[in-house]
Amino acid sequence: MVATANTILNDDDSLPSHWRAAAPVLMAVGAVSILVSLALCYLASPGDQRMVGFETFLHSYLANFMYCLTFCVGALFFVLVTHLARAAWCATIRRVAEIIAVTVAWWAVLFLPVLAMVLLTKSDALFPWNGEDNGLAADKLMYLNGKWFAVRAIVYFGIWVVAASYFFTKSREQDETGSAEISLKLQRYSGPLIMLFALSLNFAAFDWVMSLDPTWFSTMFGVYIFAGSMMAFFAFMIITFTSLQRNGRVQKYVNVEHFHDMSKFLFGFVFFWSYITFSQFLLIWYGNIPEETIWFKHRMEGGWQYVGLLIILGHFAFPMLCLLSRHIRRNRTIMCGWSIWLLFMHWVDITFMILPNTGPTSVMMWLGHAVCGVGMVSVFLSLLILRVGSTPLVAKRNPWIPEALSYHVM
Amino acid sequence: MSTPKQEKKVSPPRSFGWMAEYSDENDLLDACRKVRDSGYTRTDAFAPFPIHGIDEALGIKPTILPWITLCCGLTGLTGALLMEYWMNAVSYPYIISGKPFFSLPAFIPVMFECTILFSAFSTVIGMVLLNGLPKFSNPVFTNPRFDRATDDRFFLWVDSRDRYFNGDKVKSLLESTSPLSFDVVREDESSDHVPSGLWKTAAAVVLIGLIPGSAVLRMRASQSEDPRWHVFFDMDFQPKKKAQQTSTLFADNRASRPPVAGTVARGDLGSSDPYELGYTPVPLALDASPTSVRMVSLTAADDAQAAKPVEGQPPTPAKSEAAGKAETPAVPTEAAAAKKDEPAKSEETKPAATAPAAAPSAAAAPAQAGPAGAPAAEELPWVSEFPVPETDEKMMALGKLKFTTNCSVCHGAVGDGVSLVSNRATELAQGYWVQPTSLHEPRVQVQPVGKIFHTITNGRGKMGAYGNVLSAKERWAIVLYVRALQLSRDAKLEDVPEPQRAKLTAATPTAATPAAK
Numbered sequence: 001m002v003a004t005a006n007t008i009l010n011d012d013d014s015l016p017s018h019w020r021a022a023a024p025v026l027m028a029v030g031a032v033s034i035l036v037s038l039a040l041c042y043l044a045s046p047g048d049q050r051m052v053g054f055e056t057f058l059h060s061y062l063a064n065f066m067y068c069l070t071f072c073v074g075a076l077f078f079v080l081v082t083h084l085a086r087a088a089w090c091a092t093i094r095r096v097a098e099i100i101a102v103t104v105a106w107w108a109v110l111f112l113p114v115l116a117m118v119l120l121t122k123s124d125a126l127f128p129w130n131g132e133d134n135g136l137a138a139d140k141l142m143y144l145n146g147k148w149f150a151v152r153a154i155v156y157f158g159i160w161v162v163a164a165s166y167f168f169t170k171s172r173e174q175d176e177t178g179s180a181e182i183s184l185k186l187q188r189y190s191g192p193l194i195m196l197f198a199l200s201l202n203f204a205a206f207d208w209v210m211s212l213d214p215t216w217f218s219t220m221f222g223v224y225i226f227a228g229s230m231m232a233f234f235a236f237m238i239i240t241f242t243s244l245q246r247n248g249r250v251q252k253y254v255n256v257e258h259f260h261d262m263s264k265f266l267f268g269f270v271f272f273w274s275y276i277t278f279s280q281f282l283l284i285w286y287g288n289i290p291e292e293t294i295w296f297k298h299r300m301e302g303g304w305q306y307v308g309l310l311i312i313l314g315h316f317a318f319p320m321l322c323l324l325s326r327h328i329r330r331n332r333t334i335m336c337g338w339s340i341w342l343l344f345m346h347w348v349d350i351t352f353m354i355l356p357n358t359g360p361t362s363v364m365m366w367l368g369h370a371v372c373g374v375g376m377v378s379v380f381l382s383l384l385i386l387r388v389g390s391t392p393l394v395a396k397r398n399p400w401i402p403e404a405l406s407y408h409v410m
Numbered sequence: 411m412s413t414p415k416q417e418k419k420v421s422p423p424r425s426f427g428w429m430a431e432y433s434d435e436n437d438l439l440d441a442c443r444k445v446r447d448s449g450y451t452r453t454d455a456f457a458p459f460p461i462h463g464i465d466e467a468l469g470i471k472p473t474i475l476p477w478i479t480l481c482c483g484l485t486g487l488t489g490a491l492l493m494e495y496w497m498n499a500v501s502y503p504y505i506i507s508g509k510p511f512f513s514l515p516a517f518i519p520v521m522f523e524c525t526i527l528f529s530a531f532s533t534v535i536g537m538v539l540l541n542g543l544p545k546f547s548n549p550v551f552t553n554p555r556f557d558r559a560t561d562d563r564f565f566l567w568v569d570s571r572d573r574y575f576n577g578d579k580v581k582s583l584l585e586s587t588s589p590l591s592f593d594v595v596r597e598d599e600s601s602d603h604v605p606s607g608l609w610k611t612a613a614a615v616v617l618i619g620l621i622p623g624s625a626v627l628r629m630r631a632s633q634s635e636d637p638r639w640h641v642f643f644d645m646d647f648q649p650k651k652k653a654q655q656t657s658t659l660f661a662d663n664r665a666s667r668p669p670v671a672g673t674v675a676r677g678d679l680g681s682s683d684p685y686e687l688g689y690t691p692v693p694l695a696l697d698a699s700p701t702s703v704r705m706v707s708l709t710a711a712d713d714a715q716a717a718k719p720v721e722g723q724p725p726t727p728a729k730s731e732a733a734g735k736a737e738t739p740a741v742p743t744e745a746a747a748a749k750k751d752e753p754a755k756s757e758e759t760k761p762a763a764t765a766p767a768a769a770p771s772a773a774a775a776p777a778q779a780g781p782a783g784a785p786a787a788e789e790l791p792w793v794s795e796f797p798v799p800e801t802d803e804k805m806m807a808l809g810k811l812k813f814t815t816n817c818s819v820c821h822g823a824v825g826d827g828v829s830l831v832s833n834r835a836t837e838l839a840q841g842y843w844v845q846p847t848s849l850h851e852p853r854v855q856v857q858p859v860g861k862i863f864h865t866i867t868n869g870r871g872k873m874g875a876y877g878n879v880l881s882a883k884e885r886w887a888i889v890l891y892v893r894a895l896q897l898s899r900d901a902k903l904e905d906v907p908e909p910q911r912a913k914l915t916a917a918t919p920t921a922a923t924p925a926a927k
Contacts (some may be wrong), residue, residue: 278518285515286507326476408462 009252009405013394016247019385026382033375034061040368053368055125056358059212060369062114062126063354064376066209067232067347069107070225071380073201074233075100076160077226079167080197083183083190089261089407091400092253096240098171098395099388100233101164106383108157114208115153118146129214136214144211152207156200163193171395178397201226212357216295220280225353227276231269232346234262235339242336244393253394253405256330260409263329266339270323273349274316299352302360307352315345347373426596427452427569428580429550430589431558435461438564441587442467445568448583452569456550456559478536479529486528490521503838549597563590676878686882688863690791793860798886809891812884816876825849825895844872849892850899862889 038057045053075097082090090097117126124131129144136144167186174182202222210221218224238259244250284292299308319342328334355361355369395401432438438455445453446469455464465472498504499511509516538544550556550567559565566589568580577594584592640646651657651665660667684690798805814823822829827848835843847854854862866885869875876885897905906914 282515282519286509288507324480406462 008396011252011394012249013253013392013396014249014390015385015388015393016244016249019247023382023385026378026385030375030378030380030382033371033378037061037368037372037375040364040371044364044368051125052358053364056355056365057368057372058114058117058126059354059358060365060372061376062208062212063350063369064373065107065110065114066225066354067350067373068376068380069104070229070232070346070350071100071236072104072107072164073101073160073197073226074229074231074236076104076164077194077197077201077230078233080163080190080194083167083186084194086187088400088403089258091398091404092250092394093237093241093258093262094398095171095391095393095395096237097233098164098168099391099393100236100384101160102168103380103383103387104157104160104164106387108161110379111153111157115150119150127211127214129211134214140214144214149207152203156204156207159193159196159200163197171398172391175392175395175397178399180399183399198226201229209353212354213295213298215291218280218284218292218295220276220283223276224273224280227269227273228346228349231266231273232343234266234269235342235346238262238266238332238335238339239343242332245332250393253401255405256332257407257409258404259332259335260326260330263323263335264409266335266342267320267323267329270316270319270342274320277316298356302356304352304356304361307348307361311345311349311352314341315349319345426549426594427567427571427575428577428584428592429553429556429568429595430566430584430587430592431555432564432566432587432589433562435564437587437589438566439463439467441566441584441589444587445566445583448579449574450568450572450580452572452575454567454569456556456565456567458560458562458564473540475533475536475540479533482532483525483529486524486526487521489528490524491517494520547597547602549595552598553593553595555591555593567595684793684860685797685886688793688860688867690793790861792858793863794858796859796886796890798883798890800890805887805890806894808884809887809889809894812880813888813891816880817888820846820873821849822846824899825892846873850896855896859886859889859893862892 037060038054041053041057041060042050043053078090078097079094079101081087082094114126117123118130122130122132124134127144127149128134129136129141130146134141142148166189170182170186173179205222205225209225210217241250241254241259241262245254281296284296287293298304319338323329323338328338351369355365358365430441432441435457438457439461442453442455442464446467451469453468455461455468457464494517495512498506498513498517503511505511506516550559550565555563556565566584566587568584569575570577581592653666655665656663657665659665681687682691813825817825818829819831820829821827822832825848827846829846832843832846836845863885865873866880866888867875867877880888903911903914
C-alpha cells in the first residue's frame with residue numbers, strides 16, 4: 001500500500017478537445033433555444049392568452065433552472081459528504097464532482113431573471129405571493145415577500161458558492177503540493193458546511209418551488225428535492241465518465257469498481273427518492289385535509305395524472321427492479337442507458353413539481369418547456385466545459401488515490 | 411459417560427488439516443491463488459480484517475444469498491399485501507378514515523416494512539447458515555499461533571476432508587508459498603458429548619415457557635364462573651361514583667347531586683302546549699306541572715307492550731327467553747299451568763326454542779300487537795288536527811327540506827324505508843340493524859298527526875329523538891310533508907287538480923307521480 005502511494009498513472013485526464021470546441025456552440029444553441037421557447041410560449045398564444053403563455057415560460061424557465069441546479073447541489077453534497085466520511089473510493093472521481101459543484105456560481109447569475117421578476121415587478125406570474133391582493137395571511141407575507149426572498153437567495157447561493165469554491169481551490173492546491181494536510185482541513189470543514197448545506201437546500205426548495213403554491217406546504221419538500229438531486233447527480237456522473245472513457249480519457253483511474261459504486265448510489269437514491277415522494281403523498285392522502293390535498297388535486301387532472309403515472313413507473317418501478325442486480329450495476333453501457341433514462345425522468349419530476357401550477361398540460365406547453373429544457377441543459381454543459389478548461393479531471397495527488405485504485409466492491 | 415460410548419463418538423476420523431501462517435495479506439492472497447489453482451476447495455483463510463479479492467483468490471463461488479434475500483423480500487411483500495387485503499377487505503371490513511377497504515396507498519407502508527423485515531432476517535439467517543454456523547469448534551483453534559489471526563497474522567487452512575487431499579502434496583505446496591510457519595492441525599480429542607444437565611435445564615426452560623401460553627389457551631377454550639383476572643386493570647376500577655351510590659363527601663351521603671342552580675334543561679321544559687308535545691296533557695294530569703307532563707311522556711314511550719301485562723297477559727316473552735338460557739324458564743303464571751313445566755326438564759338444552767313456543771299460544775302474539783294496531787297509543791289524546799296551516803306552500807317546502815335533511819337518510823326520499831344507510835347496513839349484515847319503517851305502512855297512515863309529531867320529537871325504537879335538533883314548527887312541517895307523501899302514494903286520478911290530469915293520463919303509470927306539491 002505504501003509502495004504505491006506516490007504512483008501517478010500514465011492516464012489522460014484532460015477534457016477531449018472536441019468537447020472544448022463544442023462549448024461556444026452549446027452556449028449559442030442554449031441561448032437561442034431559450035429565446036425560441038419564450039417565443040413559442042408567448043407569441044404562439046392567442047392575443048388574450050399571452051400573459052398565460054408568458055407565465056408558462058417563466059415556470060418552464062424556473063423548472064429547467066432547478067433541473068440544472070440539482071446537478072450542482074448534488075455534486076456539492078457529494079464532495080462534502082465524502083470528505084466528511086473520509087471516503088477513499090471516490091478519490092479518483094471527486095474532481096469532476098468538484099467542478100460540477102463550482103459551476104453553481106454561474107447558476108446564481110442565471111437566477112437573476114427570476115429575482116428581477118420578483119423584485120422589479122409586482123407580478124404574480126411566477127410567485128402568487130408577489131402580487132397585490134394575493135389573499136395570503138399577513139404572517140405568511142412576513143416571510144414571503146420580495147426583499148426577504150432576495151436576501152435568502154443571496155444567502156443560499158453564498159453558502160454554495162463559498163463551499164464549492166473553497167473545496168475546489170484547495171483540491172487544486174493539493175495537485176501542486178500533494179499535502180495530506182489539505183485533505184484533513186477539508187474534512188474538518190465538511191461537517192459544519194454540510195449542516196449549512198442541508199438548511200440552505202431545504203429553504204431554497206421551499207422558496208423557489210414550494211412557494212409557487214404559497215398556501216400549500218410540505219415539510220418534506222426539501223428532502224424531496226434533495227433526493228432527486230442526488231439521483232440526478234449520480235446519473236450525470238455515470239454518463240460523464242462513460243463518455244470520457246469512450247474518448248480515451250481516465251481509462252486507468254476510473255475502473256468498474258467506481259462505476260459499481262456510483263451505480264449503487266444511483267440505485268439507492270432512486271429508492272430514497274421513491275420513499276420520500278411516497279411518504280409525502282401518503283401523509284397528505286391519508287390526512288385528507290383540503291389545504292394539503294389541493295397540490296395533488298392539481299396534479300391529478302388536466303393531463304398531469306398521466307405524467308404522475310409515468311413518474312411512478314419510470315422513476316421508481318422499472319429502474320428499481322432493473323437496478324437490483326449487481327451484474328447490471330457493473331455494466332457501464334447498461335448503466336449509462338439507465339442514467340440517461342433517469343435524467344429524463346428527473347426532468348419530468350421537476351416539471352411535475354412546477355408546471356402544474358400554470359394549469360392543464362397542452363402540446364404547446366410541452367413543446368415550449370422541452371425547447372427551454374434543451375436550451376438550459378446546453379447552457380449547463382457549455383458552462384461546465386468552460387469551467388473545466390485545462391483543469392485535470394483527476395486529483396492525482398490526493399492521498400486517497402492509491403486506496404481508491406486498489407478498491408474492490410465486495 | 412462410559413468409556414465405550416466415548417470411543418464410539420471418536421470413531422469417525424477427526425478432522426485435521428494444514429495451516430500456514432503469513433505476515434501480510436498479499437502473501438496470503440498469493441498462497442490462496444496457488445492452493446486454488448491446485449484444485450483444493452475445502453480451504454479457508456483467516457485475517458484480522460476483510461481482504462478485497464479473497465473470494466476470488468480462494469475460488470469461492472458467488473453466493474446465492476442475494477436470491478434468498480430477493481425471494482424472502484418478495485414473500486414479505488406479497489404476504490403483507492394478502493394479509494392486509496384479508497384483514498381489511500374480507501375478514502373485518504371496517505371503514506377507516508373514509509378510505510376504501512382495499513386501499514393500496516395505506517397498505518404500502520406495511521408492505522414495505524414486511525419486505526424489509528423478511529429480507530433482513532433471511533439475509534442474516536441465510537448468511538449464518540451458508541457460513542456453516544453455528545459451529546462450536548474448528549481445528550484451527552487448537553493451534554496457539556492462531557490467536558494472532560485477530561491481531562497481525564494471516565492464515566490459510568486446507569482441510570483433510572478435501573476431495574484431493576494428500577498430506578505430502580499439501581505440505582510441499584504450502585512450503586512453496588514461503589509461509590512464516592506451517593503445521594498439521596487436529597481437532598482436539600475432547601468429548602463432544604453435551605452434559606445431560608444442560609439438556610435437562612433446556613427442557614425445563616422450554617416446559618416452563620409453555621405454561622403461560624397453555625394457560626391462556628385453556629382460558630380461551632373454557633368457561634368459568636369466577637370473576638376475571640385483572641392482569642391489567644385497564645378502566646375496570648375507577649375512583650368515580652355512579653348513581654345511587656353513597657359518598658362521604660356530602661353531608662347527606664348521596665353521590666348523586668341535584669342540578670346546580672341555573673342549569674339549562676335540554677328538553678322536558680315543562681311545556682304543556684299541545685303544539686310542543688303532540689298531545690293534550692290535561693286528561694292525564696289536571697294541572698300542567700312539569701312532573702305531570704313528564705309522566706305523560708313516560709307513559710307514551712312504552713305504549714303497546716307496557717299495556718299488555720295490565721290486561722292479564724303473560725310478561726314479555728323476550729325476558730323468559732333470556733332467563734331460560736341459564737335456568738328454568740320463568741313460565742308465565744296462568745299459561746304455564748296449561749302447558750306444564752316440561753320445557754324446563756326435558757328440553758333444557760334448547761330453551762330458546764321452547765319459550766317462544768309457549769308464549770304465542772297463550773299470549774296472542776304480543777310481539778305483533780304493537781306494530782299492528784297500537785291500541786295503547788290511541789288512548790293518548792293525540793293532536794289530530796294540524797296546528798299549522800295545511801295548505802301553506804312555505805310550510806310544505808320547509809317540511810320537504812327538513813325531511814330530506816334529517817329523515818330521508820334512513821326512511822328514504824319517498825319515505826318507503828329504502829335508503830342508502832339501510833342498504834349499507836343490510837349489506838354489512840349487522841345484526842342489530844332494524845329496517846327503517848316505511849311511512850306508507852297502514853299503521854303509520856292511520857296515526858294521528860300528533861303521534862307522528864311525538865315520534866319525531868322523542869324517537870322510537872332505534873330511531874333517535876329529533877326534539878333537540880328541530881324546532882316544533884319544523885317538526886310539524888315534517889309531519890305535513892309525511893302526510894303529503896302518504897297521500898301521494900295512494901292518490902287517485904281524481905285527487906289531481908283538473909289542469910294536470912292530462913299530463914298524467916298521457917303517461918301510463920299514474921300512482922308513481924308525486925302529488926305533494
